[in-house]
Amino acid sequence: MKPRLVFVHGIGAPRDVEAEQGEWLRALAEGARRAGHDRWVSALTGGWGADTRFAHYGDLFHRAGAQGADGSWGADEDEALVAELLLEAIDEHLVDPGLAAPERRVLLHARARLAPAGQGQGLGNVGRRTLNALTTLTSAPGLRWFGDLASSQLTLTVLGQVARYLNRGEPDSSGDSLDRRIRERVAGCLDQDGASVVVAHSLGTVVALETLHEHKAEIPLLATLGSPLGMRTAVLPRTRPQPPSTPDVVGRWLNFWDRDDVIAARPVLEGFIRPNASQAGPVSDRVDSDGLWVHPAAKYLAHPAVAGPIVAALDTLAGQ
Structure with a gap:
């Protein structure tokens, strides 16, 4: 029996599930080759090495009539949390001793636009201030962190997905909140009786963590990529259950991050x-990673340090 491999995506616009799964598998295969697991290259790209499931939930963020390219932006509580998320991200990067002077100037300018001195942080103008700060970040030439984002409005929409998940609202006709419906999508991809290797990216790391707390079958490896879980004001206190802990079904958890x-x-x-x-x-x-925009999952998966343990876990399951 082929081992189960579950990908959990993060923030972003609606996606072509088949195409993105293929992109992740090709990147993982490249990382496996670099890690010396040559036999897994064709096994992954050919689809015969693992029973791969791509847990897609991006369509659940569509909200008809709302602002933004995918209809996912607009609620005051979402705006407030995105501002908090962005402010914390800026502050964390500002304390980096290796930060280049031009980038420091851009970040300080963006911070001043997001949280002007002497102004309260009420909901009134928080959306406009956040958009202004993002405009500063996305328009700065060569700034590594935002180099591949199309616009500040798109960035606002995408970051809003983190807020909407963590705000636990938007019930459907059955009363199930948005975050519950998202976790159900992920749970449906897991092997309920056997083991699954889970690779989660970005917001998907929060979703996967919470889903696995409700899961009963074995997870020999959880690999998280580009996770916001450590953000101590915007994300960590809103993660469930509290205090944040590793799910009992997880045998090993590897968390990968890029300084940019x-x-x-x-x-x-x-x-x-x-x-x-x-x-x-x-x-x-x-x-x-190389390049201006290092957050995509494929960038992480192509690293031998990331791909090696993932294919090793699949190899172990395949031999059982």
Whole structure:
């Protein structure tokens, strides 16, 4: 029987599930080749090495009549949380001793637009201030963190997905909140009787963590990429259950981050998330990518340090 591999995507516009799964598998295959697991290259790209499921929930964010390209922006409570998320990300990068002077100037300018001195942080103008700060960040030439984003409005829409998930609202006709419906999508991709290797990216790391707390079957490896879980004011206190802990079904948790990934602003999770009863907890490792925009999952998966443990876990399951 082929081992189960579950991908959990993060923030972003509505996506072509088949195309994105293929992109992730090709990147993982490249990382496997670099890690010396040559036999897994064709196994992954050919589809015969793993029973791969792509847990897609992006369509659930569509909200007819709302502002933004995918109809996902507009509620005051979402705007407030996005402002909090962006402010924390900026502040975390500002304390980086290796930050270049031009980038520091841009970040300080963006921070001043987001949180002007002497002004309260009420909901009144928070959406406009956030948009102004994002305009500063996305228009700065060569700024690594926002180099591939199309516009500040699109960025606002995308970051709003984190807020909407964590605000636990938007019930459907059955009363199920948006975050519950998203977790059900992920749970439906997991093997309910056997083991699954889970690879989660960005917002998907929050979704996967919460889903696995409700899961009963074995997860020999959870790999998280570009996670915002460590953001101590915007994300971590809103994660469930509290205090944040490793799900009991997880045997090993590897957390990967890039220093230029704005979403992973506070990346070393072992200082914030408790281990489970088996003493498994997050182990964070830095990887470095080329290019201006390092957040995409494919950038992470192509790293041998990321792909190696994933295919090794699949190899173990395949031999059982």
